[in-house]
Amino acid sequence: MSSEAMTVLLVDDEPDFLSVVARRLERRDITVRIAESGEEALAIVDTHPVDAVVLDVKMPGMDGIETLKRIKAAHPDIEVIMLTGHADLEVAISGMALGAFDYLLKPADIDELMFKLRDASRGRLRT
Template structure:
């Protein structure tokens, strides 16, 4: 992860929470903003896709079960629009298999509902670190496929 001059981790990355449970999302947004994260919310897969198209997003926390467009469909579209966005699938006990399917399709990880806020924070930071490292690696690759030192 990038580090500030003082050696502290950079926390200025953007998170998008996607879940059709409005109260859950609003509460989570408040809790993450208290921890100085830049957080946006969407209450459907379609709304999430619009935000991903219009604004820079680093990490998406995506509920598996939503009406209209489920988490798997939304994940596929997010990765099509912007493959560098990391996605953490959010699931209940009954849909762990779907979350694992999401990981096969490019999701970074998954969390079970209800989740511990600290566990979410660790996963968000790890997902952002992965995105940042991938971008750094890509910037170091020359057109002929060789990496720079």
């Protein structure tokens, strides 16, 4: 089964998490960009095309909800999957009201993440 070319932006303030998830996605033929802050994520989506963003809710500085609002305002066609710990689940769900495509609990299962990314990519192609 071939995978469509997809570029994903991972946004999290934990470098170890970013490198592990990036490696796992790259093994599945996904092009990965990484950002360690909301500000860095906004700079990337403004200058590089991405199909989907996997965005941590809880980050220092600009949090995931504010980053989501700004991504959706500037790039409404980019699908965003919120990534959250159990304590922030309600925040992630409220992010869906602001335009997030879906959410995942940390630690994210890579197969579940791939399923949601493919789903998000298909939704983007229909619009």
